Amino acid sequence: MEETQKFHLRCEKCQYVVSDFKEWFGSMQKCPKCGHKVVYAEYSKDISTLKDLIEEKNGKAESVFHYFDFLPINNKENIITAGEGVIPVEVWGFLAEFAKKYYNLDIEVWAYRNDKNPGTGTFKDVAASVAASVLKENGIKEYAVASTGNIANAFAHYLAKAGISLSVFIPQDALKANEAEVNTYGQRVNRVKGDYAKAKEIAAAYSEKHGILLSGGNTDPMRVEAKKTMVFEWLRQMKKLPDVYVQALSGGTGPIAIDKAVEDLKGSGIEAKLPRFILVQPDQCAPMRMAWDNAKAKNFPEGWENNYPKLENPVTKVPTLATGKPGTYPIIGKLTKKSNGEIIEFGEHMIADISRLIAYIKHIQVGPASAIAIGGFFESLHRGIIKNGETIMINVGEGVRRSPEFMEEMIYTTRNVSNIDEVERFDRNMYAEQVWKPFIDYKK
Numbered sequence: 001m002e003e004t005q006k007f008h009l010r011c012e013k014c015q016y017v018v019s020d021f022k023e024w025f026g027s028m029q030k031c032p033k034c035g036h037k038v039v040y041a042e043y044s045k046d047i048s049t050l051k052d053l054i055e056e057k058n059g060k061a062e063s064v065f066h067y068f069d070f071l072p073i074n075n076k077e078n079i080i081t082a083g084e085g086v087i088p089v090e091v092w093g094f095l096a097e098f099a100k101k102y103y104n105l106d107i108e109v110w111a112y113r114n115d116k117n118p119g120t121g122t123f124k125d126v127a128a129s130v131a132a133s134v135l136k137e138n139g140i141k142e143y144a145v146a147s148t149g150n151i152a153n154a155f156a157h158y159l160a161k162a163g164i165s166l167s168v169f170i171p172q173d174a175l176k177a178n179e180a181e182v183n184t185y186g187q188r189v190n191r192v193k194g195d196y197a198k199a200k201e202i203a204a205a206y207s208e209k210h211g212i213l214l215s216g217g218n219t220d221p222m223r224v225e226a227k228k229t230m231v232f233e234w235l236r237q238m239k240k241l242p243d244v245y246v247q248a249l250s251g252g253t254g255p256i257a258i259d260k261a262v263e264d265l266k267g268s269g270i271e272a273k274l275p276r277f278i279l280v281q282p283d284q285c286a287p288m289r290m291a292w293d294n295a296k297a298k299n300f301p302e303g304w305e306n307n308y309p310k311l312e313n314p315v316t317k318v319p320t321l322a323t324g325k326p327g328t329y330p331i332i333g334k335l336t337k338k339s340n341g342e343i344i345e346f347g348e349h350m351i352a353d354i355s356r357l358i359a360y361i362k363h364i365q366v367g368p369a370s371a372i373a374i375g376g377f378f379e380s381l382h383r384g385i386i387k388n389g390e391t392i393m394i395n396v397g398e399g400v401r402r403s404p405e406f407m408e409e410m411i412y413t414t415r416n417v418s419n420i421d422e423v424e425r426f427d428r429n430m431y432a433e434q435v436w437k438p439f440i441d442y443k444k
């Protein structure tokens with residue numbers, strides 16, 4: 001009776017219709033017909049009604065569930081929310097002025113402030129709120145997730161709210177503060193001796209052994225459906241879509257979700273063109289960047305998307321982005337190409353410079369993964385891959401709350417004093433030159 005249902009899931013490979021999450025979870029998140037792991041949600045509601053939601057015709061947006069009609073939950077009583085998803089998109093004029101002054105480009109630069117998400121302060125909150133709601137609706141009591149860090153925190157928070165026990169599997173190098181936060185919610189952390197790939201392996205074995213559902217990763221329909229709302233939010237707040245989307249890249253749920261949103265918007269009466277993706281990896285863990293450059297140099301030969309390095313135990317200052325074995329590259333590589341985009345890297349030795357600059361100018365503290373994305377903007381200017389007239393959206397994915405060590409790297413104004421004679425008066429403006437300098441000099 002698929003016509004009368006609110007939504008169903010469709011297998012990407014064989015087109016089999018999975019009627020609901022009960023069936024999807026029942027088959028351990030594999031297509032019951034062909035075993036494929038990627039399905040996407042389709043809705044019975046007329047897509048043209050999305051325009052009314054975006055224009056707030058029937059009420060103000062208060063969380064990601066403003067888009068309830070196009071989220072895979074049947075009953076509003078199951079919604080688990082902390083008001084995530086309706087975070088600000090802001091014009092960051094100082095970056096546009098910089099682009100004008102040093103690169104002679106007239107562009108608009110926007111920041112998508114995921115650090116302001118009220119759940120756990122990252123752009124994983126929307127995914128976790130929708131997942132918690134779907135899991136609650138389907139009577140799930142135990143769940144598992146492998147994560148480099150932020151998804152673990154978000155799931156820990158929202159699943160606790162839903163009364164669901166969560167087993168988290170994090171790699172050895174995951175941030176201490178990530179581990180601590182998951183603990184505070186009374187969820188179980190399994191810190192795995194090894195890298196993220198190893199954490200995923202043990203999580204999968206745990207799931208198999210006890211028949212416990214494991215988060216489906218970057219293509220999980222709950223996560224993709226949640227994150228697609230970022231496109232709706234840009235339309236709601238900016239009244240247009242950006243030409244370029246800049247995101248720090250680990251597995252790549254963001255680009256997958258944007259592509260899904262643009263597909264969904266077809267037939268809605270809203271014109272939606274896929275933004276060019278500029279996906280940024282930290283230079284010490286950049287397997288997708290390596291694969292991309294290699295494919296590009298050979299002019300994308302047959303099967304290029306299946307050719308990518310698998311880095312063992314990557315050592316990076318940005319553990320949240322430490323996906324050394326990027327199983328999603330076949331999807332992300334193709335999406336990047338489809339969008340006419342690029343996969344680039346940013347030198348992680350400069351992330352404190354980025355966060356210092358942003359804190360000096362905007363008075364907000366951005367975390368390591370956000371700094372990689374913003375750094376990617378400077379790298380893009382340097383490489384000439386941003387064009388005159390374009391509107392750029394930078395995903396500011398997190399604040400600094402999980403990176404106290406990183407905060408310490410930002411110290412630059414301190415003077416150690418032992419008596420009043422050693423204390424100087426100062427003018428805050430004296431630091432402007434210093435915080436901008438690394439970017440004025442960037443790769444010169």
Ligand SMILES: Cc1ncc(COP(=O)(O)O)c(C=O)c1O
Pocket residue numbers: 122123124148149150151218247248249250251252253254255320321369370396397398
């Ligand atoms: C703040 C932040 N930005 C970006 C990413 C990368 O996200 P994705 O897995 O969609 O590539 C992460 C992943 O953990 C993150 O926490």
Ligand SMILES: [Zn+2]
Pocket residue numbers: 011012013014015016031032033034035036
């Ligand atoms: Zn199938």
